[in-house]
Amino acid sequence: MNIQDFINFLVYGTAIFLIIGGLYAVLTKKYLTKIVIGLSIMDAGINLLLIAIGYTYKGTAPIFSPAVEGKTVTMVDPVPQALVLTAIVIGFGVTAVALSLVIRLYRHHNTLCIDNIKNLKW
Amino acid sequence: MVISPIHYVAIPLLVAFLIPLVAKIGKNWARILPGLTLAYLNFVSVYLMTKVQETGIISESVGGWDAPVGINLVFSPLSGLLVSLITGIGFLVWLYSYQFKNVEKNESQKYFTLLLMLITGANGVILTGDIFNMFVFMEITAISAYALTAFYRHRNGAEAAFKYLLIGSLASTFMLLAIMLLYAQVGTLNMADIASKMDQVSSGMKVTIFILFLTGFGIEAEMFPLNGWAPDAYTEAPGPIGAVFASAVVKAGVYAMARVVFTLFGYGDSPVEILIIMGVITMAIAEFSAFRQEKLKRMLAYSSIGQMGLVIAAFGLGTKAGVFAALFIMVNHALIKSLLFLSGTYMVYHSKEKLIAELNGMAKELPVTAALFAFGALAIAGFPPFSGFWSKVYFLIAAADQKMVFLIIMVLLVTTVEVLYYFKVINRMYFHKPEMELEYRRPSTNALISMFVLTAVILWISFFPDTVMGYIDAAANDLVNRAGYINLVLNR
Amino acid sequence: MKKYVAVVLLLFFGYYLLLSFLQLDFGRADERMAVSKDYLHESVATNKVANVITSIVVNFRGFDTLGEVTVLFLASTALASILYRRNKPGVKVPKERILTSASHLLHIGAKVLFPISIVLGAYIFIHGHLTPGGGFQGGAVIATGVLLMILSYRKFHVNHNIVSWVESIAGIAFVAIGFTGLIFGTSFLENVFPVGTLNALMSGGAIPLIYIAVGFKVGAELIGLLDNILLNNKELKQ
Numbered sequence: 131m132n133i134q135d136f137i138n139f140l141v142y143g144t145a146i147f148l149i150i151g152g153l154y155a156v157l158t159k160k161y162l163t164k165i166v167i168g169l170s171i172m173d174a175g176i177n178l179l180l181i182a183i184g185y186t187y188k189g190t191a192p193i194f195s196p197a198v199e200g201k202t203v204t205m206v207d208p209v210p211q212a213l214v215l216t217a218i219v220i221g222f223g224v225t226a227v228a229l230s231l232v233i234r235l236y237r238h239h240n241t242l243c244i245d246n247i248k249n250l251k252w
Numbered sequence: 253m254v255i256s257p258i259h260y261v262a263i264p265l266l267v268a269f270l271i272p273l274v275a276k277i278g279k280n281w282a283r284i285l286p287g288l289t290l291a292y293l294n295f296v297s298v299y300l301m302t303k304v305q306e307t308g309i310i311s312e313s314v315g316g317w318d319a320p321v322g323i324n325l326v327f328s329p330l331s332g333l334l335v336s337l338i339t340g341i342g343f344l345v346w347l348y349s350y351q352f353k354n355v356e357k358n359e360s361q362k363y364f365t366l367l368l369m370l371i372t373g374a375n376g377v378i379l380t381g382d383i384f385n386m387f388v389f390m391e392i393t394a395i396s397a398y399a400l401t402a403f404y405r406h407r408n409g410a411e412a413a414f415k416y417l418l419i420g421s422l423a424s425t426f427m428l429l430a431i432m433l434l435y436a437q438v439g440t441l442n443m444a445d446i447a448s449k450m451d452q453v454s455s456g457m458k459v460t461i462f463i464l465f466l467t468g469f470g471i472e473a474e475m476f477p478l479n480g481w482a483p484d485a486y487t488e489a490p491g492p493i494g495a496v497f498a499s500a501v502v503k504a505g506v507y508a509m510a511r512v513v514f515t516l517f518g519y520g521d522s523p524v525e526i527l528i529i530m531g532v533i534t535m536a537i538a539e540f541s542a543f544r545q546e547k548l549k550r551m552l553a554y555s556s557i558g559q560m561g562l563v564i565a566a567f568g569l570g571t572k573a574g575v576f577a578a579l580f581i582m583v584n585h586a587l588i589k590s591l592l593f594l595s596g597t598y599m600v601y602h603s604k605e606k607l608i609a610e611l612n613g614m615a616k617e618l619p620v621t622a623a624l625f626a627f628g629a630l631a632i633a634g635f636p637p638f639s640g641f642w643s644k645v646y647f648l649i650a651a652a653d654q655k656m657v658f659l660i661i662m663v664l665l666v667t668t669v670e671v672l673y674y675f676k677v678i679n680r681m682y683f684h685k686p687e688m689e690l691e692y693r694r695p696s697t698n699a700l701i702s703m704f705v706l707t708a709v710i711l712w713i714s715f716f717p718d719t720v721m722g723y724i725d726a727a728a729n730d731l732v733n734r735a736g737y738i739n740l741v742l743n744r
Numbered sequence: 745m746k747k748y749v750a751v752v753l754l755l756f757f758g759y760y761l762l763l764s765f766l767q768l769d770f771g772r773a774d775e776r777m778a779v780s781k782d783y784l785h786e787s788v789a790t791n792k793v794a795n796v797i798t799s800i801v802v803n804f805r806g807f808d809t810l811g812e813v814t815v816l817f818l819a820s821t822a823l824a825s826i827l828y829r830r831n832k833p834g835v836k837v838p839k840e841r842i843l844t845s846a847s848h849l850l851h852i853g854a855k856v857l858f859p860i861s862i863v864l865g866a867y868i869f870i871h872g873h874l875t876p877g878g879g880f881q882g883g884a885v886i887a888t889g890v891l892l893m894i895l896s897y898r899k900f901h902v903n904h905n906i907v908s909w910v911e912s913i914a915g916i917a918f919v920a921i922g923f924t925g926l927i928f929g930t931s932f933l934e935n936v937f938p939v940g941t942l943n944a945l946m947s948g949g950a951i952p953l954i955y956i957a958v959g960f961k962v963g964a965e966l967i968g969l970l971d972n973i974l975l976n977n978k979e980l981k982q
Contacts, residue, residue, distance in 0.1 A: 134769060142765040149425070150758040156418060157750045169421050176428050179765070183436045187771040191876060192796035194788050196943055205796070207773040207780045209435070212800040212808075213384060217428060219812045219880060220391045223819035224424075226969055227398055228417050230823040233973070234402065234410040247411060258932040261807075262919060265814055269915030272908050314807045316925060316934030321782050323807040362825035369818055376811070388811035395815060399822030405829065413826075429761070436768045439778030449778075460764045 141182050148175030162232045162242045169228060173221035177214050184210030257312050257327040257379050259296050260335060264289055264372040268365055275361050282361040283350060286368040290343040297336035301723075304332050309730070309740050311381065319741050320445040324381040326741060329726035330579070331378045334507055337583060338378070341499045341590050342371035344702040348594055349492045351696055363403060367496065370396040374500035378507050381741055383434070383516075384441045386508060387427050390472065394420045397501055401489045412484035419471055419481045427468035430461050444741035447516050447734065458517065465512045466526070472505025474557045475564060476534035486553035487606075491597025494549060498556045498593065499586035506560065506582065510567050514575075514731050515738075523654060524568045531565025532662050534558070539666045543673045547606050548596050551673060552589065555632070558666065559585045565659065566647050573650035576728040580643040583724065584713070588632040588640060591706040594699065595625040599681075601693040608677055613686030621695055622681045624703050629674035631710055634667055639713040792939040793873045793948040801878065802951045802958075806922075806933040812880075813918060813958060816965045817911070823972050846896040854896035861889030869959030873948045879955040883962025890967050894974060902971045907964050914961035921950050921957070 148171055155168025184207035190198065192208040232242065239247050267289045275282035304310055310327040313319060327335075346367060373393030380386050398420065402413035435441060437457060438449040453461070471478040486494045513527065514520045535558045542554030559581065566578035598621045599614055600606040615622040631638035644667065651659045695703070713720050730737070738744075768776075787799035801809050846854075868875075869882030893900045925934030937949030945952075 135766075138766050138768075138770050139762075141770045142762060142768075146758050146762050146765065149761075150754045153422075153757075154750060154754055156422075157754075158747050162414070165418065169418075172421070172425055176425060176432075180428070180432055182770060183432060183768065184773050185771050186774045189774070192784060193874075193876065194794045194796070194942065195874070204774060205784060207777050208783055208796040208800055209441070209780050210432075210773075211797050212805060213431075213435075215797075215801055215880060216384075216388060216808050216812050220388070220424070220815050223395055223815040224391070224417065224421055226819045226973075227395055227822045227826070228414070229973065230826045231398075231402060231410050231414045231417065234826055235414065238410065256926075258926065261810075262922060262926075262932055265810065266916065266919040266923075268814070268817065269912050269919065273912045312931065314932050315803055315805070316929055316931050316936075317786075317804055320779050321786070322804055359825055359828050362821055362828070365821055366818070366825065369814065369821075380807075382805075382807075385805075385808055385811070388808050388815070392811060392814055392818060395818045395822060399818070399825050402826050410826070433764060433768075436776055439776050439780065441779070445779075454767075457764060457767065460760070 142179065145175050145179040145182060148172070148178060151175075160243050160245060162235060162244065166225060166228045166232060170221070170225055173217070173225075177217055177221075180210045180214050180217065184208070255296055255299050257300065257310060257325040258314065260293060260339070260375045260379060261325075261372060263292065264368050268369055268372075271361065271365050279361065283364050286364040287343070287346045287350065289368060290339060290346055290371065293339045294336075294343055297332070297339050300327055301332050301336055304329055305726070309737070311741050318743065319381065320440055320442045323385050324442070324741060325379045326381040326737075327379065328730045328737070329723065330728075330730040331507070333579070333583070333723055333727045334378050334503055335375050337586050338371060338374050338500045338503060341495065341586060341706075342367070344590070344705060345492045345496050345594075348495075348699045348702040349490075350698050352490075352492065352699070353693070363400070363490075366396045366400050366403075367493070370400065370496055371500055374504040377504040381443050382441055383431055383443050383446065386443075387424065387431060390427065390504070390508070391424060393501055393504060394424070394472075397485070397497065400493045400496075401485045403490055403493070404488070407488050409488040412481075412488040416481040416485045419478065423468045423471035423478075425468075426464045426471075430464035430468060433457065433461050433464070442741070443511065443516055444738045447518065448738050448742065450516065450518060462512075462517060465516075466509065466530075469505050469509040469512065470530070472501060473509050473564065474502055474505070474534070474560045475530055476537055476557075476561070479534070479538070479557050482557055483550050483553040486556070487547060487549045491549075491601075492594060494552065494597070495590035495593040498589040502556065502560060503582060503586060506563055506567075509564070510575075510578070510731060513567065515734055518734050520570050520575075520732055520734065523570045523656075527568025528565050528656070528659065529568075531561045531563070531568055532659065533561070534564065535561030535666050536662060539669045539673075543669055545673075546608060548600050548608050548611070548677070549593075549606060551608065551677075552592055552596060555670065555673075556585070556589055558670065559589070559632070562647065562663065562666075565663075566650065569650050569654055569656070571650060571653060572728055572732045573646070573653055575731050576724060577643060577647040577650045579724045579727050579731075580646055580721075583720065584639045584643045584710075585632070587706055587710050587713070588628050591628040591703060591710065592625060592632065594703050594706070595621045595628065598693060598695045598699065599625060602691050608680065611677060611680045612684035614681040616686065617692045618694065620700070621703075624707055626678050626681065627707060628710075629678055631714070633671045633674045635671075637714055639710055639717065642714070642717050788942060790939075791935060791948055791951065792942045793951055794943050795873050795875065795878075797876075798873045798878050798951060798955065799948075802873075802954050803933070803935055806954070809954075809958065810918065810922065810933070813915065813961055816962060817915060820911075820965050820968050820972070823969055827972060845898060850896045854892045858889050858893050861885055861892070865889065865959070865963065869955055870952070871945070872955040872959075873952050874943060874945070879958025880962050882959040883964075883966060886959075886963040887966030887970065891970055894970065902967055904968075904971070907968050907971070910960055911964040911968065914957045914959075914964065917957040918954055918961065921954055924950070 152172030189206035192205040376389030402409040538557035545551040634640040634644040787796040793799040865882040865886035868877040872878030922933040929936040940947035
């Protein structure tokens with residue numbers, strides 16, 4: 131295993147571990163808040179993966195500030211960063227809606243455990 | 253300012269941001285304004301549909317940059333057909349919900365904002381030519397759908413919405429992963445550009461991306477086994493919203509799936525087995541579940557899933573005839589299922605449990621609504637000479653062309669089941685005596701008008717199918733003609 | 745049992761996903777860039793915006809950003825619709841949002857940090873086209889300042905009217921700038937304003953204007969969300 135393979139494994143492995151961990155929480159946890167936390171972890175993994183795809187070795191931030199004027203510099207791919215911004219905002223919106231649903235469920239049933247909420251069973 | 257596809261997105265957004273301000277002047281304006289917007293968009297549909305017949309696909313760039321660099325909107329015969337359909341039904345649903353008592357009791361201003369955004373999101377998904385932009389609009393659709401599912405406080409909407417949200421988040425995760433892998437391979441997000449560079453992608457990677465997309469869009473398109481959200485969401489959401497789910501959210505999902513299969517991957521040359529298999533499983537399971545349901549709206553929801561299975565299987569045939577049948581079923585389903593939801597809502601309005609068993613003798617109490625429901629039931633089950641019959645005939649012809657005997661047998665079997673459970677309802681409505689005196693709510697004039705318009709359109713398609721078949725044929729050609737789409741968008 | 749099934753399924757899925765991603769070498773994005781090269785070039789050449797990401801977010805892919813802003817708007821509408829309930833007559837809505845009084849340290853600290861966070865947030869979104877950051881980040885910083893105030897002062901409350909006005913006007917401004925492109929140029933969101941010179945504060949034409957509108961919108965939206973959730977914390981305290 132050369133160094134590049136190891137780095138690949140480390141970077142993508144971490145991000146995918148986060149996605150899988152979040153999914154695990156969503157699928158198996160009994161408390162609504164924990165499920166929402168799982169969703170957030172999943173989002174974080176996705177964003178990490180997206181950023182990792184756009185990285186270039188020795189790349190700088192894609193900003194043509196006076197510091198880089200006149201020099202030839204490698205820049206990282208700017209598109210994944212723009213996409214991550216969108217993905218973060220969308221993840222935030224979904225989390226906010228999820229939390230408001232949790233608040234309403236708590237109001238009705240006075241519990242956060244899905245075992246006690248009849249209609250949430252699959 | 254020229255009328256162009258961007259109006260479908262930009263003007264509703266402007267209105268949505270205006271609504272909170274307008275509501276301070278007069279509460280009523282916040283409800284009227286979305287209706288006016290949808291009415292205007294229907295005018296845009298008519299204008300652009302005539303234009304697209306003359307000049308061919310309209311591709312409009314956004315942000316002043318042409319296709320691979322900027323985002324573009326594509327108003328083709330296919331997207332135009334679906335967008336016009338969704339906008340039209342959106343307007344009718346607005347008319348129906350205007351002064352709808354249960355909505356009035358809650359925060360009606362929010363309801364109409366969310367309804368407008370749901371329609372806009374679905375339109376955006378269909379119009380956009382950019383895969384990431386499609387994801388963004390899918391999320392707009394989804395968030396409005398979650399909120400509308402939980403809109404009523406006196407029902408278990410929050411549970412249904414939470415389930416929907418979890419499955420929906422899964423869908424967006426899969427979509428995002430697929431988009432990521434695709435971007436890393438071809439370095440672009442424009443669908444036409446991706447399609448033209450698709451041969452750079454290794455075949456193993458292609459399969460991964462395809463499966464991720466299929467799962468992601470399959471959730472919105474109610475494909476088995478990812479449709480767990482649908483029955484609950486349809487049941488708990490306000491009645492008219494069921495119609496929008498069936499006609500807008502699901503149609504957007506199916507469209508996205510078809511675009512990915514046909515345009516992005518170019519799988520249109522041969523039958524796509526996985527779509528046929530998933531479609532058949534979806535429709536078989538859904539129609540048999542529908543037969544067992546005791547609640548009216550749940551039954552309609554399962555019936556909707558079953559029809560989507562039929563559509564997915566028809567797309568899977570891969571031929572032009574198959575695509576034509578799929579689109580015809582989609583159009584019919586959007587119109588008829590909307591009618592069923594709109595009329596069914598009033599039939600179970602008075603009841604708490606909304607059971608089919610409570611419909612006894614409904615034909616005497618609410619003759620007009622019951623008659624419309626019965627008409628819709630006959631039409632969707634495929635009774636000649638109604639429109640559902642024609643679309644199923646075209647499906648069977650397309651399947652016979654491909655010599656798929658098993659598929660034909662399955663469809664006929666499933667149709668029998670469909671006929672049985674719709675007859676169960678009609679039987680109760682017309683041939684049973686009402687058990688007790690109940691307070692029925694009669695439909696308001698607005699609601700009656702929107703139901704009659706839908707009925708008229710369905711009757712028109714039933715007796716003059718040739719008038720719409722031209723549009724559907726053009727749309728099917730558009731979906732099958734991959735090279736034409738790519739060349740037009742990329743200006744080659 | 746269900747847990748083990750989930751673990752096996754997830755491990756399989758994760759392994760499959762990892763295999764696909766391992767085919768893409770990390771740190772080799774330069775070999776894969778296609779449209780990005782156009783972005784890096786055109787951002788400086790045509791838009792005169794130093795920060796390429798801002799250029800992409802606001803101009804090249806500005807339509808996505810409009811969608812994003814809409815998602816936030818929808819989230820706050822959805823929240824208000826889901827958590828809404830009619831106040832029973834006679835029941836007073838409590839003015840105090842948090843339950844326990846904050847410590848002396850937080851009181852003083854919040855007072856110092858609140859104006860700083862407002863100024864910092866404004867700086868971030870005004871300079872979005874020159875330095876890292878922009879409307880979303882700036883708006884979030886401003887909302888954090890307000891959250892700090894809510895947490896430290898029990899009597900602190902946000903003026904709903906102002907928040908909803910700012911929210912609407914900023915949103916309308918975004919779409920209106922988009923329409924100027926359609927009216928004076930050829931397409932929606934086109935940059936028809938004079939672009940100025942690279943790395944000057946007044947550069948980029950419509951891009952900084954849109955980002956300022958986004959900043960106001962995001963700030964107001966987040967404050968509204970916080971306020972709405974905190975208004976409803978009464979049941980959660982038990």
